[in-house]
Amino acid sequence: MGRFWSILFLMVPVFGVGVFVWAMADWWPMRGHWLPENINAHGGVIDSLFLFILILTGVIFVITSLALFWFLWKYDAAKNAQPVTFTHGSHTLEVVWSILPAATLVFIAIYQMDAWADAKMRRPTLPSGELKPPLAEITGRQFEWRIRYAGPDGKIHTPDDIELGNDLHVPVHEEIVLSIKSQDVLHSFFLPNLRVKQDVVPGMKQYVWFQPNKTGVYDIVCAELCGWGHYKMRGRLTVEPRAKFEVWLAEQAKAQDQSEYPPKAPGAGTANTTAGAAAGLQGTVAAAP
Amino acid sequence: MTKHDWRWVAGLALLAALAGCARRRQPTERFDASSVDVLRTAFGSAVKGPAGPKAAIPDPDGWATLKGTFKLVGQPPARKPLDVNRDHSVCAPGGKPVLGEDLVIDTATNGIKDVAIYLIGPHPKFPVGDSKWEHESYGKTAGDELLFDQKQCVFLTHLLAIRSSQKVRVTNSDPVGHNTNINGIGGAKSESITVPEHGYSMYQPGGQSPRPFKVICNIHPWMGAMMLVRDSPFFAVSKADGSFEIPNLPSGVELEFQVFQEAAKNYKELTVNGKAATWEQGKFKIKLPKDQTETLNVEIKSAAFGA
């Protein structure tokens, strides 16, 4: 039986590596079972780090697992005639296999500090060197994301704010800064395609930033348990060219300013709001805290 | 088998019970599915033309009057003081208690106030304007505007009966604002509206209500009144002495009336003109002789009011 069991343990690295290779190669039935497309200019480093660690650990995994298999195969009591090697260990070996991993691990740690700082500490700045103000304020509550854009006056938290639920639009190819907070319990603002995740904590204002470089529609996920409706906190992120974005924003401003029923014929008396919203948007970029 | 085995079985049964198999279920349909299909086809394909022999309603031969009194027999239940919790200066000047009006007995005559009596048959839907059924005297008042006032946080009319064609002028004679929340049922429209101090609003019911419904004020939750809206003009509300009168009723045909009193639990133990009677759900049938005045002296035992 020893042979059989050794093979069983050989299967561990074989399948272990196989599954990952299969997934990375995107073969059926594991289509799309890998890192979702990254559309964040700063997200690539996270993916490469992931792969780097994957390869490193993969190698160690394969070596150790194969070693285990080989020892089992070779020293199976049923097949192995020579007496056991009576040893209590080897000092040198111990030292070697303490130093090597230690060195590697420290290296990994140091190697990543910069990426971490970029993602969580170095908030983008305006040409003037001041911190870039947020494009929108996102408030998590049970169970939706409330999204606030500055209205025509360019300031958030004024009566003319544009307030939406679960529907976030951002211009492409720009450093986007979002202010995120929570109204009730912990939530986590997770953008899988942008490699952005940050728990939002009630009573704490935080910022996330990213630079989308591809237009499209993506998911906003809540990644921290926030109650029975946790799974319902699905938001939609739309990345679109600046021009389209501003038109959209103007439409929202108009839509939420609707003050007549049945509504006026389209076009009539909307110019001012449109202009206002657009101007306000410039305002958000210009205004500094 | 031994005692021990029984314990084992009992244990399992208990387990099953705990597991929830023994939980009470919501009651569900109990009928044979086939009849559903039968009915559905029948419902879809309505028989055109006269659906079977309908009992034709004979026409009245003239007019008569119905009058009478409602009196209480036995100890009248005490009126409960209401919980006046705001605007005391206006609603309870001098802190005098405000008493509930769901059952008001006239101490002198034992008359019961605010008993509604209204026509519900033979026509399921009253033929409004049909001169055979509606006396021309009622034509003049068809479009009248009735007053529904409130003073010191009390609706001055506790039970207002009107015709669906009439209007109500809801006024507020208090120096505080009220909101009049009319919970119309059936055809009668519901409407909750703020009535400013010494202001008024108009209420048009639009349709009739099968029975009287509540009118309240949410700002002063203890305030309550009732309203009855009928297509037919044949209704009355007993005065403080319990008396009522409905003139010019169609005579010579069997009429069906409905009696309603807010606090009444049932109308089973009555004496009508001295004879014991029972009005199931407050309904009774009566045929009035032409050009006569029929009198109904109704005595209700205080038991009927849960006293």
Add this chain to the structure above:
Amino acid sequence: MSAISLPAPGAHEAHGDHSGHTMSVGEFVNTYVFSRDHKIIGLQFLFSTLLWFLVGGLLALGIRWQLAWPWSNMPVIGRMLFSAEGGQISPEFYTTLFTMHATVMIFFVIIPILAGAFGNYLIPLMIGADDMAFPTLNMLSYWFMWPAFLLIGISFLWPPYGAGAGWTSYPPLSAVPEAAPGSAFAQTLWLLGVTCVGVSSMLGSVNYMTTIIQMRAPGMTMFRLPLTIWAMFITAILQAFALPVLTAAGFMQLMDRLLGTGFFLPEGLVVNNGLAASGGGQPLLWQHLFWFYSHPAVYIMILPAMGMVSDIISCFARKPIFGYKPMVYSISGIAGLGFIVWGHHMFMSGMNPLLGMTFMVSTMMIALPSAVKVFNWLGTVWGGKIQFTTPMLFALAFVSMFIIGGLSGIFMAATPVDIFIHDTYFIVAHFHYVLFAGTAMAVMGAIYFWFPKMFGRMMDENLGKIHFFLTFIFLNGTFYTMHILGAVGFPRRLADPYDYETFRHLLPMNQFMSICAILMVASQVIFAYNFIRSMFLGTPVGRNPWGANSLEWFAPSPPGHGNFDKQPIVYRGPYEYGSPEVDTDNYPQWQPPPADPKRRYKPEH
């Protein structure tokens, strides 16, 4: 009273006069219920935890059902639990499912089965003591589990059938009763229950430390202790130092909930239109306090397993453990570092990112001792004569699985990578590889290994091997694929992840996992059958069926009251297999060295 007429196991070996007559109720209660005998207490722990293991497993199946066939009626038990909505799992019940699964598995299974069951049973036997230092304290440590069992058991009775804020019960979700269905009464019960578990472990750990320090047999020096005992010793220390923090935090949360204090609740919080919270607190404080205990707890949940695996491997490789002292040092190292890495659970929590950096370094460091241990196990297997018995297979499975679990931990330790995989199925895969594929496998091995000592009978080897094979296959089918889900960013704790475009296509994979999970639980039936059957019908064995070295095999099987019929004297370490000093391939600790000095073995250095 048929149950009572059983003779006390082992009692007749100690003093045979018992075996004849059936004992009185009083005697029965003293011997089996409120027993002060560490072996009985150990068995009590073992049986209770195995029962809860079943409960936890079923809860897990509930989770897997919802993930594989969302919102579809649950077969058989659907009607019992949620007839209200036609057999569907309601979202709040789903939160309860994973909360209670984790709670039961961690607090009612892993911790008590390692420290409680095996700690109790093995410590006195392995160090050659006749019982624990404080038998009554020991009894209490078991009976303090019962309030916990009851409190948390009660919360299963009313909707939503248990606490629902996750086993980490982060405030404000857990601290505001209106915040979540499970956060009302059930959460209070949960906190009280966990406190009782804490008290129980605290009593146990004090007892273990004293016993190990004070009551070793003559000749049993610290460095002659089996690694199991070392692990138990370090674990006891960990518990003694980490637990008070959790208990304190638990009480603070209780006060926030019941007395309106504001330790964890920030200003101006209104949840679910309930009453405004008192405010002035900080939600992150709970996370720090909680993880200050719960990270060491992770090692409380793995170290004893490592110890037992070392013993089993060395025994069936018929070869001394490779690097005994490094093993001891790495256990201590893990324990030490375990206190300064809690922050790696909070990289995304909004904690100051600078702290993240420091915690990343310390976390990377803690991988080191684990690596050393793995290498030593490989070294032990190398050049031995491996007997593929069931316990050995489980022990080897532990090593092989722990390699995966350990390595996948490095991903989370790397803060930038953690940004993406935090709270995804990657972390779920990681801790299931450590705790289920790791600890649970080790526990299985330990049960097969020490069963003859506990009951004087062997478990069926063939059934055992089938059980091992199925479990091994299906657990990998269930948990390995979770890494892949994690790579897609598939979040934990979502009742219906397929709402999201990003994850919609992962349904088939989840169905595959769920089927594996169901089969895995099903194959435990074999184990249950084997376990119960062998207790009564297994082949009887002598004192040392495996030919092992450590002291417990010197006692009769099962040991009577007072454990040893002859005073054991210890001459050497527990791993002297294949020693040239003797002709047998094992060389028990109690066996005197050969008279002839020429035969004495001289180490090279």
Add this chain to the structure above:
Amino acid sequence: MNVRFASLALLAAALAVGCGPPKVSFVRYTTVAHKIAQDQMGQPEFSSEQWRDIDLTMAMLFGTPDNPEIPALEGGEVGQMMSLSRLKMAAGPVGSDEQGNPRGLYREHCAHCHGITGDGAGPTAVFLNPYPRDYRLGLFKFKSTPDKLRPTHEDLKKTVLEGIPGTAMPSFKLLPDVEVEALVDYVKYLSLRGEVERELLMRTSQLTEGRLMTVVAKAPASGEKAAGKAATPEEAAQQAQLDAVREAVKDIAGRWKSAKSAEVPARPEMDEQKLAASVARGRDLFYGTIANCIKCHGDSALGDGVTNDYEDWVKDLYDPSKEPKAAREYLARGMLPPRNARPRNLRLGVFRGGHRPLDIYWRLTNGIAGTPMPKVLMKPEGDPNAKGLVPSDVWDLVNYVQSLAYEPINNPLAAASEAENLRITP
């Protein structure tokens, strides 16, 4: 020993059969039934025969949760309200049909709060504040129609799309339009169903013989009908019964058909000062006795005026303030523990019915159905000295209400409570 195995087998059977996945069915309108039975018939419950009639009629009209039907009126009133194909999409167990179209949307998204029957008492409901809507009354709070009139299709759709901020009702904006339409139709279906059941209960209680469906004729062979020969007395009697039901369904469906959004005159365009002035006027109105807002919303608009009132669907059953004990009998019949209807705290800037000026105007001039919130008194035409508001006054109120959230006094601790987490910048 074999007794044990026998009983084990028994238990297994019980589990498999007795406790298998339950048959999903609409639950009866027990609370209202109890109320009606007490008031109209002076007995605690409807008899089982009466219930059988009701169940039968309801099944005939509306089918089952898995297989909904639209009441077939010749006029097709109901057919215009909702489409059967959409209903089938929303009804039934979660899954998809052969073509892969979704099925059971209602049970996937709504049922766990609003309940299979739409009684607002799903398993999650009891944990929510406010409780989910009970469709069976046909009353909806946030709509464009005045008073207690039925909402329009668009009103319901808006609620489904936008959700209701400040409550547990989430937004379903991200669902495909066809699915949203299906859900809206299904909500109407459940609402209609509930209203009809309520009406049938009432009628049953009024009937002298107390039975709704005494005769069920056999299905006429198509041949006879074609021959157009006179209906048998049995059929005639049946038709008479059905006519009554038809009438009930007709006028209930009629209410839905007649639903029409109230018109809103355009808000006057304003610049800064004009707006400020308007807000000031609005403030006066808010505290004045014509609009009389402070009475309930409180002197500082924190919603602390009248906080002990209840919503109509509670008061329909019993009066919690007068007879709190009566709660027991209704709780036993599935009523959720009643909560006070609290006036909105206007300083949070959360408007459940939508924050567009239009929405707020509608709230003011339509009232909120089923709640203590009345509509404001508009100045009656042709009576210059009568009290009341004109549209511009209402707009002033709207402006004031919208401005309330931004008064600095609201959140003196804003700065303190939102200390920004430390960030290092280069």
